[in-house]
Amino acid sequence: MIQARVIKPHDIEFFEVPAPEAKDLKDNEILLRIHKIGVCGSDIHVMHGQHPFVTYPVIQGHEYGAEVVAVGKDVTAVRPGDKATARPQLVCGECGPCRNGRPNVCEKLRVQGFQAPGCAQPYFVVPEDRIIRCAPHLSYEQIAIMEPCAVGIHASGRTDVKGKNVIVTGAGTIGNLVAQAVKGRGAKKVLITDVSDLRLEKARECGLENTANTAKESFEDAVKRVFGDEGFQCAFEVSGVQKCITDLVANIEKGSDIVIVAVFSKNPEVNLAVLDEHEIRLIGSMMYLHEDYLLADGMLADGRLNVDPLVTQRFGFKEYNEAYDCIDNHREECMKVMIDLEATE
Template structure:
């Protein structure tokens, strides 16, 4: 079978390797035919050698969907032919966070595609525990986007958004999904911001009506116009730049919550005096747990969140390298880039 391995930064090697066999599955494992793989920003960092926690060589691919080819003897979640996706988190199950059920912050967390091999190959073995069945009618493209959707499902549940006014700073794939989940969870009004008109028009296409280009107007003015005297009570930092989180902190109502979803390449200098005086809470958000996958599948299948507008480009498996280069040279227009394993290269 085909396998794409990132052996070193900017070096993808295509290998022909022995396919895993149904006979070798343990009782609780499932063999899947991988059909779609989404590429995400963190993998672009690995591709450039800028992800501090990537162990090379590594098989990439952690946002994927496929169909079941074989099941171990005790598997009950799925059957041959089912559409499925799976969480890429390998956890220890015994550390304190794991014992508390917070396995997304396991002390020994290994994420497939970064610290363990991922799904960039034709056939992939998955533990049933991490597998999630997709509805038969769900497009495989959406299946591959359940992973980033689960990030949105988790982040939007880190604090109560129902009935509150919300600002999401950053309208990339993740910010867009966070905003969609806030609306789905009953936020009163949601304003999403970016520096790119194109990304903001994508947001509107996904049903996020209120947008602000922060290069053309201030958050303070836009928030006053949209929320009036009410202001906003929840902020999501999904841009990963200092000016973004600073303007959230400076504009949000006193006594409010800001969920930090973005990974900051450089630590921002923020006023802890302001944070204390305004009794703000900064809340972290790390990936997702199983229930977030279930919520993401539920919301996507009921059209409560919209995934199709996020797919910007697709490439064949043999074009993995071209896909990375394309994302590099089309930073603004490339949203979710999919590798389609059914497509001929």
């Protein structure tokens, strides 16, 4: 089978490697046929040599929709023919966070596609404890977006949003899904901001009616327009932009929570005097737990999450380099780029 590896920044090469076979599965393992792979922002950082925790060469791919081909004799969670995906987290199971039910912040966490080999090949093996059996009516493309859905669901659960006015800064794929998850958890009103008309249009297509382009409308005016005198009581920073965290700290209601979802390329400045005097809590959010994936599957299956408008470009498996070129050269036209392996063996 063909395997795609990032040999060094800006260079993906293809190799012929033996395909895993059903006869070689361990009792708890599952053989998957990969159909679709999503490209995310962290993948782009790897491609550009900007990810701090990657050693080259690396096999990318951690967002995927797959079909179960074969299972080990002890596997009960899925059976051949099921649609599935799997968490890409490799954890130790022994450190304090793992023992306390928070393996997403395992002290020895490795993530497939970054510190461990990813799924950029037609066949891939995963253990049962990370598998997610997906609703059969979901497409492989929708399933490939389940990983960012789980990110959004986990972030949206880091504080109580029910009945509150909420702002999400950053309308990329993750910001969009955070906003959808917040809405699904019972927020009163949700405003999502960005400086890209495309991303904001995609947000509206996904059912997020309150949007603001803060390159054209001030943050304060947008807050007033959407929330009136009520203001907002919760925020999610998903842009990684200094101005956004500055605006949130300066304008959020006292005693409120700001959840940090974005990865900042440069450490932002935060007004600690205001944070202290207004008793604002900054809360981190890291990836997801297994139950976040299960909820993502349920919310995709019943339509509470709408991911179809997010896919803006599609490329064949051997067009991986072209996919990254497209992202680099057409940033304002890209949301979720999808790699199609369905014709690849």
